Amino acid sequence: MTTVTFTHISKTYPKADAPVLDDFSLEVQSGELVSLLGPSGIGKSTLLKLIAGIEKPDGGKILFDGESILSIAPNQREAVFMFQKAYLFPFLSVGENIAFGLKVKGFSPEERQRKVAEMLDLIGLPGIENRRPNELSGGEQQRVALARSLVIRPKVLLLDEPFNSLDRPVRLNLQEAVRNIQRELGITTILVTHDLDEAMAMSDRMALMMGGKVAAVDKPNILFQRPPCMETAKFVGVETFIEGVASSGTFVSAEWGELKIEDADKNGRAVYAIRPEHIRIQKEKCENALAGVVKNCIYRGAQIEMQIVLGERVLRAHLPAKNEILPAGEPVQVILPKEHLFIVR
Amino acid sequence: MKKLLIWIALLAPLLTLGLFALSKGWFYPEPFPAQLTPEAFSRLISDTRTLKAIIDSLLLAVLVSLLSLIIGYPAARAIGTQDFPAKKYVWLAIFLPTVVPPLAIGMGMSILALQTGLSGTPFGIILAHIVPTLPYTVFTLAGVFARYDENYEYQALALGASPTRIFFAITLHLLAPGLAVAGLFAFLISWSQYLLTLLVGGGRVLTLPVLLFSAVSGGNPTTISALSLLFLAPPVLIIAATARFLGENPNSVHERI
Amino acid sequence: MKLKRSLAPTLLILTLLLGASLLYGLMQSLGYLTIIGEKELSLTAYQNLISGQGTAGREFWASLGFSLWVSIVSTILSAIGALFLATLLNRRPSNFDTFALNWNLAFPHLVWGVFMLLLLAQSGLLARWAGALGIIQSPADFPVLVRDRYGIGIILTYLGKEIPFLTLLILALLRTQSDGYLLVAQNLGANAWQRFRLVTLPLVRPALVSGSLLVFAYIFGAYEVPALLGVRYPRTLPVLALESFTNPDLRARAEGMAISLIIAFIVLMIAGFARAKEELQG
Numbered sequence: 001m002t003t004v005t006f007t008h009i010s011k012t013y014p015k016a017d018a019p020v021l022d023d024f025s026l027e028v029q030s031g032e033l034v035s036l037l038g039p040s041g042i043g044k045s046t047l048l049k050l051i052a053g054i055e056k057p058d059g060g061k062i063l064f065d066g067e068s069i070l071s072i073a074p075n076q077r078e079a080v081f082m083f084q085k086a087y088l089f090p091f092l093s094v095g096e097n098i099a100f101g102l103k104v105k106g107f108s109p110e111e112r113q114r115k116v117a118e119m120l121d122l123i124g125l126p127g128i129e130n131r132r133p134n135e136l137s138g139g140e141q142q143r144v145a146l147a148r149s150l151v152i153r154p155k156v157l158l159l160d161e162p163f164n165s166l167d168r169p170v171r172l173n174l175q176e177a178v179r180n181i182q183r184e185l186g187i188t189t190i191l192v193t194h195d196l197d198e199a200m201a202m203s204d205r206m207a208l209m210m211g212g213k214v215a216a217v218d219k220p221n222i223l224f225q226r227p228p229c230m231e232t233a234k235f236v237g238v239e240t241f242i243e244g245v246a247s248s249g250t251f252v253s254a255e256w257g258e259l260k261i262e263d264a265d266k267n268g269r270a271v272y273a274i275r276p277e278h279i280r281i282q283k284e285k286c287e288n289a290l291a292g293v294v295k296n297c298i299y300r301g302a303q304i305e306m307q308i309v310l311g312e313r314v315l316r317a318h319l320p321a322k323n324e325i326l327p328a329g330e331p332v333q334v335i336l337p338k339e340h341l342f343i344v345r
Numbered sequence: 346m347k348k349l350l351i352w353i354a355l356l357a358p359l360l361t362l363g364l365f366a367l368s369k370g371w372f373y374p375e376p377f378p379a380q381l382t383p384e385a386f387s388r389l390i391s392d393t394r395t396l397k398a399i400i401d402s403l404l405l406a407v408l409v410s411l412l413s414l415i416i417g418y419p420a421a422r423a424i425g426t427q428d429f430p431a432k433k434y435v436w437l438a439i440f441l442p443t444v445v446p447p448l449a450i451g452m453g454m455s456i457l458a459l460q461t462g463l464s465g466t467p468f469g470i471i472l473a474h475i476v477p478t479l480p481y482t483v484f485t486l487a488g489v490f491a492r493y494d495e496n497y498e499y500q501a502l503a504l505g506a507s508p509t510r511i512f513f514a515i516t517l518h519l520l521a522p523g524l525a526v527a528g529l530f531a532f533l534i535s536w537s538q539y540l541l542t543l544l545v546g547g548g549r550v551l552t553l554p555v556l557l558f559s560a561v562s563g564g565n566p567t568t569i570s571a572l573s574l575l576f577l578a579p580p581v582l583i584i585a586a587t588a589r590f591l592g593e594n595p596n597s598v599h600e601r602i
Numbered sequence: 603m604k605l606k607r608s609l610a611p612t613l614l615i616l617t618l619l620l621g622a623s624l625l626y627g628l629m630q631s632l633g634y635l636t637i638i639g640e641k642e643l644s645l646t647a648y649q650n651l652i653s654g655q656g657t658a659g660r661e662f663w664a665s666l667g668f669s670l671w672v673s674i675v676s677t678i679l680s681a682i683g684a685l686f687l688a689t690l691l692n693r694r695p696s697n698f699d700t701f702a703l704n705w706n707l708a709f710p711h712l713v714w715g716v717f718m719l720l721l722l723a724q725s726g727l728l729a730r731w732a733g734a735l736g737i738i739q740s741p742a743d744f745p746v747l748v749r750d751r752y753g754i755g756i757i758l759t760y761l762g763k764e765i766p767f768l769t770l771l772i773l774a775l776l777r778t779q780s781d782g783y784l785l786v787a788q789n790l791g792a793n794a795w796q797r798f799r800l801v802t803l804p805l806v807r808p809a810l811v812s813g814s815l816l817v818f819a820y821i822f823g824a825y826e827v828p829a830l831l832g833v834r835y836p837r838t839l840p841v842l843a844l845e846s847f848t849n850p851d852l853r854a855r856a857e858g859m860a861i862s863l864i865i866a867f868i869v870l871m872i873a874g875f876a877r878a879k880e881e882l883q884g
Contacts, residue, residue: 052789075788087782091804101790104800152790347694351702358709358717361727365720373725373741374733416615419608429605438613442620444873446823448840449866450620452847452859453627460626476619483612537710540825540844554712561830566720573716577709584708 002064002155002188004028004051009060010212011046020046022212024060028190033182034217035191035199038209038235044192048158051079051190064155079156080149084164086141088133094120094144095129101152119147122181139170146178150185157182159191163198175202196236200224208232229345230271238273239316240336241344246270251341255311259288260338271344278340279317281306281332288338294330308334362577365570385571395556399575402536402552405467406579409474410482410531414524416475417482421527424483425490443480450476451544458545465549473545474538478531485530489523529583536579624866631860647856651864657854658846658861661837665861668836669822672753676760677818681810683761684768689802691769692776700773706766711759715830718759722747748831755831756838764817771813772806780805808880815876819869839865 006026012019020043028034036044049055051062053074061068069077080101088097098119099112107115120126123143133141142162149157159178163171179202182189193199199206200220207217208227216223216232227233230241244253249264251272261272282289292308292315304319306326315334326332365371366385368378389395424435442450454473455464463469497519501511517524539554546555557572632643650656654663691699709717721727729744738744748755780802787801828838837845839861846858 054785075791075793078791079789081786081789083782083786085782087786089783089786089801089804091807100787100792100800104787104790104792104796148790348698351699355702355705358714361717361720362713364727373730376731376734416611420612423605423608427605435609435613438617442616444819444870445620445624445866446840446862446869448823448825448843449627449862450623452843452862453623453625453630454619456626456630457622472619475615476623479612479616533708537712539712554710557712557716558826558830561716561719569716570720573713577713580708580710581705584704 001030001186003030003066004156004188004190005061005063005066006047007061007063009047009050009062010058011043011050011055012058019058019212021050021057024209024213026207026214026217028188030065030188031186032204033179033189033191033202034205034207035193035203036207036209037193037196037199040194042209043212044194044209045160048081048160048190048192051077051156051158052081053077053079078152078154079158080152080154081158081160082142082145082149082162084161086133086138086145088136088141088144088148090133092133093129094131094133094136097133097144098148098151100148105152115151116147119151122150122184123147124177137170138166139174142166142174143177146181150181150187155188157187157189159189159193161193163193163195171198178202208235210235225275226342227273227344230273233273233344238275238344240274240276240279242272244270244272246272246343255313256290259336259341261341262338263343266343272341273344274336274340274342276305276316277303277318278337279315279319280335280337281308281317281319281323281326282335283333285333286335288336288341289333290336292332292334294326294328294332296328297325299325308332310334359574359577362570362573365566366574368567371567385567386575389568389571389575394551395572398551398553398556401550402554403579405470405474405552406532406535409471409478409535410528412471413475413478413482413531414486414528417479417486417527421483421486422490425487425493426495439480439483442476447477447538447540451541454541455544455547459547464545464547469545470542470550473541474535477538477541478534481530481534482527485527486520486523489520489527493519526587529587533580533583537576624863627859627863631856631863633856647853647860650857651860656857657849657851658842658857661835661842662861664836665839665842668753669839672756672760672828672838673818673821675753676757676764676821677814679757679761680764680768680817681814683765684772685803685806685810687765687769688772688776688806689798691773692780695777700770703766703770703773706763707770709763711763711824712826712830714763715759715827718755718762719748719831722755722758723749749833751833751836753828753832753838756828759827759831760817760821764821768810768813768817771809775806775809776802812876812880815872819872819876822872823865823869 004027006024009021009024010019011021024043024047026034036047038044046055050057051069053069053072056070062070064079069079088094089100092100095113095116098116099107102112102115116129117126120128123146125140125143128136128140133144136144145162162178163174166174175198191199191202203220205217206220206223208215208223210231216228223232224236227236227238233241242251242253242256242259244251246252246261246263246266246268248267249261251259251261251270253259259272290310292310295307295309295314297307298305299321301321303321304323304325306317306319306323308315308317317334364378367381367383369380369382369384371378420435420439423429424432451473454476458464458469458473461469463472497515498511501515502508506514537554538552539558542550542552542555543558546552553572553576557569557576560569560572563569629643631647633646634643647656647659650659651662654660719726723729724741724744724746726744726748729738729741732738732744733741746754747758783801783805784797787797792800823840825840825844829841829844832838832841843858843861843865846854846861849855849858
């Protein structure tokens, strides 16, 4: 059981003009699965490399249970990786692969054999010790890689986009398996991903990374429904932002006039936002209704995506699939329900 | 430090050969020649036998590599782009001449050449050289074809180009680097060929390696070094020019030069 | 059929020339010598070799031993040297290393042999420097490193050429394949020596073994280097074969030819073994 703490980590690669990590701080509780989420190339993987000792930070500290690990050799850190590629040693059998970490630590053959069998049971692939890695499917290879990492009982598990190269059904299946095993063993885990769905499905908490630091960190449902700032809101799929002035329960924007809002004590300039699936379309007028014209309607199976011209702007709404598909040019009322309007920084 | 060591390894042979080639009256235990002079080179160039050997070697290597490319092209294309049941055996048949030592081929071939009247003739020598060059040309080109996208040709065909036009405008264009490397390999192998020239030439055909070999037995270090440098020039230039293409793929062509 | 037409020129030329050459060689080794009117086939040449009789046969076993010595020592030392060099160079990859190795490959064996001769002979460059520095008194004090009884000069020449070749072979593999595996091994607790022993070595072993077999086959059948840097006795098999073949005594010719066919046979066996091994490994 290990708590991982990052304080004020900074890192700039040689020859790069901007730092990849800039005053990055985060605490991962013991047994927790925290995902680092963000677009590619913003230092998520670098952070894992710093933990594993493959790279060194320029400044800041990394602590396991309050003790700095930066002076510990990379092969003694007990923070193990699972990569996008399984990297199962092609010249070893499945069993020998899993036993690799035990072998270098000097466990006896009997112990190795017993622990390997235990791990194979845990990952749901019992009895495949003697198979060769190239006889396994991609998903099975990743399971074996996970077993190889976990068999040495590491303090921290580092998942570096491990599901990326898998087909969707295999991916979902493996995500669930990894999550269950992680909970069962109670191992502190950091998941790096650019896939919002994956992060939401797996994490206890998600940390959204922007510009080398944590822009927001919270439980998945809170970050998804109420992202605190505009950048994070855009990342979780919010497209509609309204600038204006709030005063005692109303919000006035130059573009769309007066809208009702829930927080009555907010006054002054503000930006409000709404998720596309919270926008409603109907014929009749009501509170917070704006008159618009349908531009395009795309049927996406689970939902209908409707683009509506609203004054100068085109607004996108995700409607339940039971809604009617309207032809372009159709006049409609666009409802921005006040309970779904939230303020962003 | 590492870089320095590599530089030494890189330049030591050239410097040693250069030092001896430019020396005159340099004896033990003088660490360096008292005077440096290009005399050995001017002597070699003005010697008609050496000059002829250089020209013959060049002509021979160019002819052999062109012929290897022309003969090997269709086979390489078939092997690189198609799958057929006998492919394994075709590979084997092409692979075999690269494994049998030139000594065994050359001794039998010298008798064959004597009996067919090809011994010592240009045609005989060219045929002899094609045995080791052709397989490497085919290997190299087949590798190029395996990565070649024939759809460019189909596209041109669909747009109404004639086969000849497609060959010159599309195929040759796309394959130029691969053809160049394959041709250069063939050139290198032919250029450095000693045994086959000696045996099939019946001692009458003097190429640069044959001259060098007999000079080494004669034993004048200055002449030997100058000849070696002349002999070394094309391979070194070729490697320097193609280093980008060779990259990290070692090729067993090396074992033939 | 188009396929046959494409393959025919290459296959015909190669198989005809190779086949006819080997056939003529075989006939000659069996004593079919039209020049002296001998048309009876006999195994005399081979019997001479095995029993150690005849002009060339007398030296056969000594030559075979010497050839094996030179080839095996050169191959093993080259493989070890290449493994060491490749591991060293793989730590900090640079294109300059690759260029230097390719540069060495450009040197024909013949020129490399000349270089060794000029460098290591008793009146060579190193001897001159040693003399100038007063380390040795006369050329005779300099150790006999070329044209020596033990084939040191021959072995050194091959090392200079084969180490870079095998290094490049291993390095290509290491640079494209090893990074992830080495990282995983380190991550799982392996130290530098364990990473080398448990990851690098098994990863390059197949390529190193087949590359070494290729090197062995080449050295075993090569003529130029031992002819330049060897002594009269013992001679390597290829030198013995060619010198017997050009011997005015026509009976020695059959023996020379027989030796060269035996060399070819051994080389083919090794190449076939290497090939079969590769295929087993997929």
